[in-house]
Amino acid sequence: MDLKPRDAKDLCDAVAWAAAEGEALDIVAGGSKAALGRPERPGRKLDVSALRGDIEYEPEELVLTCGAATPMREILLLLEQRAQILAFEPPDFGALYGLAPEGGTIGGALGANLAGPRRIKMGAARDHFLGFSGVSGRGEEFKAGGRVVKNVTGYDLPKLVAGSMGTLAIVDRVTVKVMPAAAKTRSVLVFGLEPAKAVAAMADALNSPWEVSGAAYLPEAVARRSAVDHVSGAGASVTAIRVEGTAVSVAARCEALRTSLGTFGAVEELHSMRSVKLWREIRDVAPLLPDTSAALWRVSVAPTHGPAVAAAVPGADWFLDWGGGLVWLATPEAGDASAGPIRASFGEGHATLMRASAGLRARVPVFEPPAPGVAALNRGVKAQFDPRGILNPGRMFEGI
Amino acid sequence: MLTMPALDQAVLSRREGIVADLRAIVPGEGVIDALEERRAFESDGLSIYRAIPMVVVLPSTVDQVARVLKYCKQGNIRVVPRGAGTGLSGGALPLEDGVLLGMAKFNKVLDIDYANRCARVQPGVTNLGITQAVQHAGFYYAPDPSSQIACTIGGNVAENSGGVHCLKYGLTTNNVLGVEMVTMAGEIVRLGGKHLDAGGYDLLGVVVGSEGLLGVVTEVTVRLLRKPETARAVLVGFPTLEDGGNCVAQIIAEGIIPGGIEMMDKPAIHAAEAFVHAGYPLDVESLLIVELDGPRAEVDELIASVDRIARENNAVSSRISEGDDERMRFWAGRKAAFPAVGRISPDYMCMDGTIPRKKLAEVLRGISDIAKRHGVGVANVFHAGDGNLHPLILFDANKEGELIAAEKCGADILRLCVDVGGVLTGEHGVGIEKRDLMPAMFDEDDLATQMRLKCAFDPDALLNPGKVFPQLHRCAEMGKMRVHKGQVPFPDLPRF
Numbered sequence: 053m054d055l056k057p058r059d060a061k062d063l064c065d066a067v068a069w070a071a072a073e074g075e076a077l078d079i080v081a082g083g084s085k086a087a088l089g090r091p092e093r094p095g096r097k098l099d100v101s102a103l104r105g106d107i108e109y110e111p112e113e114l115v116l117t118c119g120a121a122t123p124m125r126e127i128l129l130l131l132e133q134r135a136q137i138l139a140f141e142p143p144d145f146g147a148l149y150g151l152a153p154e155g156g157t158i159g160g161a162l163g164a165n166l167a168g169p170r171r172i173k174m175g176a177a178r179d180h181f182l183g184f185s186g187v188s189g190r191g192e193e194f195k196a197g198g199r200v201v202k203n204v205t206g207y208d209l210p211k212l213v214a215g216s217m218g219t220l221a222i223v224d225r226v227t228v229k230v231m232p233a234a235a236k237t238r239s240v241l242v243f244g245l246e247p248a249k250a251v252a253a254m255a256d257a258l259n260s261p262w263e264v265s266g267a268a269y270l271p272e273a274v275a276r277r278s279a280v281d282h283v284s285g286a287g288a289s290v291t292a293i294r295v296e297g298t299a300v301s302v303a304a305r306c307e308a309l310r311t312s313l314g315t316f317g318a319v320e321e322l323h324s325m326r327s328v329k330l331w332r333e334i335r336d337v338a339p340l341l342p343d344t345s346a347a348l349w350r351v352s353v354a355p356t357h358g359p360a361v362a363a364a365v366p367g368a369d370w371f372l373d374w375g376g377g378l379v380w381l382a383t384p385e386a387g388d389a390s391a392g393p394i395r396a397s398f399g400e401g402h403a404t405l406m407r408a409s410a411g412l413r414a415r416v417p418v419f420e421p422p423a424p425g426v427a428a429l430n431r432g433v434k435a436q437f438d439p440r441g442i443l444n445p446g447r448m449f450e451g452i
Numbered sequence: 453m454l455t456m457p458a459l460d461q462a463v464l465s466r467r468e469g470i471v472a473d474l475r476a477i478v479p480g481e482g483v484i485d486a487l488e489e490r491r492a493f494e495s496d497g498l499s500i501y502r503a504i505p506m507v508v509v510l511p512s513t514v515d516q517v518a519r520v521l522k523y524c525k526q527g528n529i530r531v532v533p534r535g536a537g538t539g540l541s542g543g544a545l546p547l548e549d550g551v552l553l554g555m556a557k558f559n560k561v562l563d564i565d566y567a568n569r570c571a572r573v574q575p576g577v578t579n580l581g582i583t584q585a586v587q588h589a590g591f592y593y594a595p596d597p598s599s600q601i602a603c604t605i606g607g608n609v610a611e612n613s614g615g616v617h618c619l620k621y622g623l624t625t626n627n628v629l630g631v632e633m634v635t636m637a638g639e640i641v642r643l644g645g646k647h648l649d650a651g652g653y654d655l656l657g658v659v660v661g662s663e664g665l666l667g668v669v670t671e672v673t674v675r676l677l678r679k680p681e682t683a684r685a686v687l688v689g690f691p692t693l694e695d696g697g698n699c700v701a702q703i704i705a706e707g708i709i710p711g712g713i714e715m716m717d718k719p720a721i722h723a724a725e726a727f728v729h730a731g732y733p734l735d736v737e738s739l740l741i742v743e744l745d746g747p748r749a750e751v752d753e754l755i756a757s758v759d760r761i762a763r764e765n766n767a768v769s770s771r772i773s774e775g776d777d778e779r780m781r782f783w784a785g786r787k788a789a790f791p792a793v794g795r796i797s798p799d800y801m802c803m804d805g806t807i808p809r810k811k812l813a814e815v816l817r818g819i820s821d822i823a824k825r826h827g828v829g830v831a832n833v834f835h836a837g838d839g840n841l842h843p844l845i846l847f848d849a850n851k852e853g854e855l856i857a858a859e860k861c862g863a864d865i866l867r868l869c870v871d872v873g874g875v876l877t878g879e880h881g882v883g884i885e886k887r888d889l890m891p892a893m894f895d896e897d898d899l900a901t902q903m904r905l906k907c908a909f910d911p912d913a914l915l916n917p918g919k920v921f922p923q924l925h926r927c928a929e930m931g932k933m934r935v936h937k938g939q940v941p942f943p944d945l946p947r948f
């Protein structure tokens with residue numbers, strides 16, 4: 053029988069009961085990321101989708117508080133009315149998981165610590181997660197953080213909970229930092245670069261004073277799948293550099309970038325709508341989605357190391373974001389879907405199997421296996437927050 | 453008054469043996485035993501609290517740190533890490549039965565990697581030292597506490613320090629990519645690296661800001677940023693505090709995120725002007741410095757907008773800097789605000805709450821009432837962009853009862869910050885200073901959850917005990933589940 057708490061009090065009761073019975077819970081809000089993580093799922097669902105709404109939005113204070121299961125769509129619409137955004141550019145993985153678009157909740161985006169191309173300038177979900185209240189696996193309600201943008205009172209538990217995939221606590225209310233939306237966006241495209249050269253060009257742009265907010269590289273075969281004609285019709289690889297800001301500022305910065313990037317290859321500019329469309333594709337991994345049978349990897353490494361990760365699986369489709377520091381790879385599902393060569397291709401970093409069949413996700417570690425010392429700390433943290441192991445057990449790591 | 457953990461007599465009675473054992477791990481001058489030399493470490497920037505450590509150890513390698521911690525764990529000896537000792541909340545206050553572990557010898561920049569926009573440094577490198585190592589190439593490290601000449605990056609990581617540029621560039625936590633850390637058990641772990649996001653549990657995220665309670669940081673990987681093309685500032689005077697506050701709100705509502713927005717109240721303006729003659733208007737109730745940095749075209753455009761917004765909010769004076777000299781002059785008064793206040797008062801204490809900005813005028817009036825009630829003076833400087841308020845309480849410690857009055861005044865001010873929806877500390881940390889005020893913000897379960905995180909890293913509470921948490925509980929006790937099988941009825945929930 054599934055449980056569906058109506059409010060925080062219900063949630064607390066439900067978890068306290070489950071803790072007492074040692075009954076593991078499969079925590080679901082929007083269900084948009086059900087296929088993310090290891091396939092091991094307890095039989096009893098805890099549907100938290102009712103813990104939504106009750107939005108307290110204060111644009112001048114740059115904060116928004118709401119129920120954790122509030123649909124992302126609702127929040128983004130509200131912010132748009134005041135020309136504000138979630139600066140970490142949460143991706144919409146509806147298409148990636150073969151679901152309807154925009155089905156995610158704010159709690160889900162925080163719980164998975166997602167971020168789009170703007171990660172390099174503005175941080176990930178973790179960096180915008182200011183506070184929450186929730187229930188630990190002990191069935192105790194607690195809160196952490198605050199409702200102001202600058203706060204160092206006590207441990208930064210929002211950071212710990214961000215990306216913990218519901219394995220440490222069930223969050224019922226969250227406070228996030230919001231930021232002004234830029235008035236204008238434009239991109240400079242550089243055509244025909246080899247991967248290493250492209251990373252050098254992106255580094256040149258990112259190391260300039262022009263406040264670049266996106267730097268991605270699409271090999272020719274991947275660029276061809278873009279819905280933006282300048283990109284798909286390029287007949288060459290595309291290196292894209294984004295700037296955002298006021299009209300005057302964006303124009304001046306693009307001009308400077310065209311001059312410096314012109315030394316790497318032929319350049320062109322993408323304006324407003326086309327630029328927005330291209331970065332949405334990159335954010336949502338659209339160019340790698342046509343092959344629905346492939347396994348999808350998301351690899352975070354030092355930017356200069358991106359090309360080496362891409363080269364680890366000859367013949368695979370891939371592209372780079374974050375100036376080279378984020379590699380998206382689509383590999384055939386056979387065997388370990390190249391988990392071995394991918395994870396052996398970097399020393400520092402982490403590879404996550406973002407989409408794969410349940411069978412593959414059972415065979416291959418979905419999240420990067422931590423070093424033994426870190427794994428021991430992870431187990432210790434889990435044991436403190438959820439001693440009975442009832443919150444999404446096994447979703448991230450075996451035994452956690 | 454403040455109570456610290458009861459002295460461990462068993463440890464104190466073994467003192468000589470412990471010193472000898474530590475000497476075997478850290479040879480030469482790395483172990484400081486003489487009383488007069490230990491006295492140099494008796495306090496940090498919160499100098500009203502002092503304690504002479506049992507022994508001071510200054511390791512110079514990670515291996516030494518690991519062996520010292522392992523030894524202390526085995527011998528049940530408490531350890532307090534220390535950077536430069538500029539902390540303002542007593543985080544590095546020594547324990548009389550503990551080892552003070554000074555990280556000053558870890559002072560090397562290990563690797564500068566412009567292609568990946570990061571640097572690897574040892575924790576004893578100063579905050580400014582990082583910028584100095586990369587500025588010739590046009591880069592800098594963004595968080596800039598006023599103490600940046602002296603404070604260490606290890607201390608910054610422990611406190612999650614800020615500065616005047618936080619709203620736009622973030623605090624330490626947003627600018628640190630990775631750390632190497634030694635746990636109390638002597639395990640060396642690496643969290644994060646040159647890549648973004650730690651992957652798995654974000655232990656890096658909780659280690660930053662953990663005030664030296666979770667581990668001893670032995671290496672830090674920081675993000676480097678390219679220096680902005682230009683920076684310009686506006687100096688604006690307002691007839692009331694409300695006008696200044698409204699001006700800040702409107703700047704942000706119009707979508708402008710300045711590099712820095714600082715505000716001072718009348719007593720702070722007067723003290724600063726008398727000290728450095730920055731040319732501040734004296735007939736205003738609040739003064740705002742708004743600095744915009746970035747590409748020249750953008751800065752020139754936005755500075756005009758800020759000037760317009762200031763006038764729309766009743767500014768009585770508004771001046772835009774023409775060149776770096778004038779900009780630095782605007783800042784000179786603000787940057788000297790603490791010593792300036794030090795000239796008009798024998799002693800002062802710096803508070804550090806954060807409030808929702810819209811409550812500014814209400815809170816400043818409240819602070820003024822509180823100060824009157826306790827018979828002390830107060831001047832306010834304010835990181836207005838992010839709502840981080842620094843009331844400076846003015847008193848004379850040599851006068852009977854004034855120190856206690858000042859402390860009570862500080863506690864009341866911080867309670868007021870929490871009451872209006874803010875927090876106890878925006879950048880200085882809890883330490884011992886705000887430790888006993890934690891219950892004003894967190895209830896028992898909130899604190900227990902935080903303390904349990906500590907248990908996962910340091911189950912014997914040997915690393916920096918007595919800081920941050922008002923009460924020490926044994927981990928075994930806190931580990932117990934409150935509910936037991938059968939005691940909680942099946943919850944009355946709708947099912948589907």
Ligand SMILES: Cc1cc2nc3c(=O)[nH]c(=O)nc-3n(C[C@H](O)[C@H](O)[C@H](O)COP(=O)(O)OP(=O)(O)OC[C@H]3O[C@@H](n4cnc5c(N)ncnc54)[C@H](O)[C@@H]3O)c2cc1C
Pocket residue numbers: 496497532533534535536537538539540542543544555575596597598599602603604605606607608609610611612613614615616663664665667668669670790879880916
């Ligand atoms: C005049 C003045 C102005 C200041 N201005 C600001 C400001 O603008 N913004 C701001 O945020 N702060 C400010 N501070 C506070 C202080 O400078 C910061 O908190 C700073 O980060 C402390 O660094 P430190 O090296 O002096 O650390 P310490 O004071 O030595 O230690 C601080 C804490 O860090 C721990 N610690 C130190 N090193 C390590 C390590 N390697 N591993 C683990 N734990 C460690 C200690 O145990 C302690 O709990 C100011 C202080 C002064 C005196």
